[in-house]
Amino acid sequence: MDKTKGTIGTREFIAIIILTIGTKLADDTPSLFFSSMGSAAWMAPIIIGVTTILPVFFILKIFAIYPNKTFVEIIKEVFGKYVGFFVLFALWIFQIYALIIDSSIYTDIMGTMYFNDTPTIVIYAVLISVAAYGAKKGFEHISSYAWIIIAGVKVTALTVLVLIVLQGRPEFIFPLFGTGKWEIIKGSTSYISIFADLFYFAFIASYLKSTKVLKKGMWIGLAFITIEISTAIMSYVMLFDFNGIKLIDYPYHESIRTIQLGFIRNTESLFFPFWLIATFARFSFYFYISVLLFSTLFKISQKEFIIPILATLIVFFGMIPETPTFAIYTLRGEFLKLVTPVFLFLPFVIWVLAKLKGGSINDKKKAAE
Amino acid sequence: MSEQLSLDPISLKKETISGNLQSTMEIFNSFYSIPINSDVKVRNLLIGGLNKKASIIYISTITDSQVIENQVIKNLLLNSDDSKEVQDILSTKTIKNVEIIGDILKEINKGNVAILVDGHSIAYIIDASKFQGRSIEKAENEVSLKGPKEAFNEQAVANISLIRKKIKNESLIVEITPVSVRANNELYILYMKDLVNDELLQSVKERVNSLDVASIQNLSLLEQFIEDREKSIFPTILNTEKPDRAVAYLEDGFIILLMDNSPTSLVLPATFWSFFHLSEDNYLRILFANFIRSLRILALFITLFASATYISITNYHVEMIPTDLLLAISATREIVPFPSVIEILLMEIAFELIREAGLRVPSPIGPTIGIVGALILGQAAVQANIVSPLVVIIVALGGLSSFAIGDINMNFTIRLLRFLFIISGALFGFYGMAAVFTVILFYMLSIKTFGVPYLSPMTPKYVSSKDTVFRKLLQNQIFRPGYLKPKDMDKKAGE
Incomplete structure (x- = not known):
């Protein structure tokens, strides 16, 4: 009587997209744009969002050709056995690298902003253990979890936004084009890969109720996160001005330290738990995708056994940089630039190959029916 | 007959009774240890008209003496017509013919009366059980200000009557099934035939029938035998002592379990929300x-x-x-x-x-x-x-x-x-x-x-009346919970 298999609906899917990518507004992602674009940094998510329409469009096209296959099967089919393996392996490396770096940053946020005395490894271990537990439960439960918490997370985020706008100075967003139009284009297009998670959502398409859910979820999710991150960045500028913000690594956390809510002078502990539960959702999904890719790559049927091993490895690798605030920031920036072309062109390449190869097979099948 | 007595009790229970009254009574005397067993009574008499010897066996503490005296013994003694069958002499509301010794014993143990007639190789079973118990009282644990106050008591028959009072429909089924080997505890499975999901009903029945326990006295014990995760901190079967609440669940396509000796009913399958809700929520x-x-x-x-x-x-x-x-x-x-x-x-x-x-x-x-x-x-x-x-x-x-x-x-x-x-x-x-x-x-x-799923219909989503944290207007609660896959989703049509 397993009635939940493949029952992830649009709302759960949108929720996990928003929490996975939207949470980036509350880590060091905004800082990537401030240094090169100044007060115009809020334009970057919009440019990125508009550009991302292309890869998302091709991802959806691919699923139109192969509606009943998983993304792994599609990649293996269009690239062949060996190249397919290589592509999947590369994708897994990108994914696990992102997971290590991002979790390291989040641990650093907690360590520097909230728990100065707690050893880093303890914070890190708790974060990854919870993510591993979520990954073990599977994608259905991760997305359901996202749906349950999203209302709380977004209501508090909206409260923060309103408080920032009320207590900040709107005129700080000028000059509108910050460091110049060319700089904006250059600065934002290098980091298109901050939305690359959308590509990884293709791997769980087979868990969704239908491809319609995938389509709807991707578009609504993309629109939402674009507006959300852009608004958030704009609000940070209003609060700190473009010079001040360049000195700040984690603008969201500095913001909730700066704003006041009535008689509560220090609101950060009020908003911190909601940021945390969103963070857990994000890393559970990241972890899940890593496990999924790893187990399909090396044909491991019992995923439960690789989860503790991966978790331990992630903590150890993530602990290597000694000053994560700076080291990881640089590592992440360079990595994002590296992945950008992959994320931009891989869906297109797969689609072209699928059109050449799979399309004909599909037509034959249809003709046979 | 002595060879039958020499059989061990277990295989003897599977035998049928012979027409010889004396030897049959010897078997029953040995099973019930008469006369050591003080409340098992045997009344020997001669049926008037037919001129046949008969014995009446019953357990006096759990039978209604009025029924035995007025409807059984009186009629048998006063009969004068020699052409009548035994069924026609008795004026009881039900009469059942049973042949197997084990089955006769079961009936007597339930408080029924067995009449054995010389020359007849069947026993006539008369429904006369009367167990002592509480009367129907107010609910103690689930207090409500508005709405009905009566609660289940320890007699399943009374409980079923309370439920039937609220659903006057022929599709309410009361199935009975034994759950324990030795004490013969019986479980009543209640469901709406035209609503309940057959797969769900089947899996509940399978789980109940797979039990191999000597005795399960009441529902609080049964609950622990049939739940999905025994060691989990979250309960998965709902207890309710209010018949109105049980009926509300029945009408949504849930399954209700009742048992003697339990002033409560089990509702399954229960989601988190059923533990969170009260019947009062709908009355206010x-x-x-x-x-x-x-x-x-x-x-x-x-x-x-x-x-x-x-x-x-x-x-x-x-x-x-x-x-x-x-x-x-x-x-x-x-x-x-x-x-x-x-x-x-x-x-x-x-x-x-x-x-x-x-x-x-x-x-x-x-x-x-x-x-x-x-x-x-x-x-x-x-x-x-x-x-x-x-x-x-x-x-x-x-x-x-x-x-x-x-x-x-x-x-x-x-x-x-x-x-x-x-x-x-x-x-x-x-x-x-x-x-x-x-x-x-x-x-x-x-x-x-x-x-x-425990948190449905919140997530994963199912068609339902969306009764989770808050409820909707009664007029807008038009769907039964979709996670049960009921045969009829719409609460208005078909009723």
Whole structure:
């Protein structure tokens, strides 16, 4: 009587997209744009969002050709056995690298902003253990979890936004084009890969109720996160001005330290738990995708056994940089630039190959029916 | 016959009775150890008219003597017509013919009367059972202000009658099935034939029939045998003592289990929301109902988080408190020798002790417990500088709130989880609490009871009347819960 298999609906899917990518507004992602674009940094998510329409469009096209296959099967089919393996392996490396770096940053946020005395490894271990537990439960439960918490997370985020706008100075967003139009284009297009998670959502398409859910979820999710991150960045500028913000690594956390809510002078502990539960959702999904890719790559049927091993490895690798605030920031920036072309062109390449190869097979099948 | 007696009792029970009354009675005498067994009675008589010897066997403590005297013995003795069959002589409402010895024994054990007639190789079974028990009383655990007050009692027949009173429809099925081997405990499975999902019904029946236990006295024991996760902290089967609530579930396509000796019914499969709801929620007008729902969810969060939040704030997030309050807290904490987590744990455990002892204490000494609890553990502890006054307030608030979760099982769940949050808050502040919260939520999402996800219809989504945290207008509750896959989704059509 397993009635939940493949029952992830649009709302759960949108929720996990928003929490996975939207949470980036509350880590060091905004800082990537401030240094090169100044007060115009809020334009970057919009440019990125508009550009991302292309890869998302091709991802959806691919699923139109192969509606009943998983993304792994599609990649293996269009690239062949060996190249397919290589592509999947590369994708897994990108994914696990992102997971290590991002979790390291989040641990650093907690360590520097909230728990100065707690050893880093303890914070890190708790974060990854919870993510591993979520990954073990599977994608259905991760997305359901996202749906349950999203209302709380977004209501508090909206409260923060309103408080920032009320207590900040709107005129700080000028000059509108910050460091110049060319700089904006250059600065934002290098980091298109901050939305690359959308590509990884293709791997769980087979868990969704239908491809319609995938389509709807991707578009609504993309629109939402674009507006959300852009608004958030704009609000940070209003609060700190473009010079001040360049000195700040984690603008969201500095913001909730700066704003006041009535008689509560220090609101950060009020908003911190909601940021945390969103963070857990994000890393559970990241972890899940890593496990999924790893187990399909090396044909491991019992995923439960690789989860503790991966978790331990992630903590150890993530602990290597000694000053994560700076080291990881640089590592992440360079990595994002590296992945950008992959994320931009891989869906297109797969689609072209699928059109050449799979399309004909599909037509034959249809003709046979 | 002596060879039949020499058989062992188990194989003898499978034999049929012979037409020889004397030898048959020897078998029954040996089974019931007559005359040592004092309440098993045998009445020998000669049927008038037919001129045949007959024996009547029954257990006097569980039978209705009126029925035996007026409808059985009187008719048999006073008959004068020699052409009548035994069935036609008796004026009882039911009569059943049974041949197998084991089955006859079962009927007698249930309080029925067996009539054995010389020359007849069947026994006539007359329905005459009358067990002693309570009458129908008010619900004690599920108090409601509006709506029906009557509650189930320990007699399944009375309970079924209460349910039939509310559903006057032929599609309400009452199935009976034995659940234990030795004590012959019977389970009543109630469902609406035209609503219940057959797969669900089948899996419930399979689980019940697969039990191999000597005795299951009542539903509280059965519940533990048939639930999905025996060791889980979350209950998955709902207990309710109110027939109106059971009927509401029946009409949504749920399955109800009833048993003798249980002043309650089991509702399955139960989701988290069924533990959260009360029947009162639907009886009150929508605004008031949702008001008490919001109070209940607030109480749930206070119970879970109040003490843990206090520990987290005082240990890790001090800057959050306004300075004046912080100074006030630290002034009261100054003279207390313990860290705040010890303080909280002391009071929490004291509260749990008062609660448990208060429940078990014989009622004449009851008020004493209140005095001891309130005065000594509260006020005196503060005066002795063992705990600070704020801690007493917080623990009392949390303890009080926990009573707003009416269901006994869920109440335990919440009370135990509270300690988990206290420990995690003491270790990692809000970070630990958020981590534990996440893990618990993941765990809850992974629970399935008879194939139904625990938090549905919130997530995963199913078509339903969306009765989760808040309820909708009764006019808008037009769907049965989709996670049960009922045969008829629409509450209006087909009725």
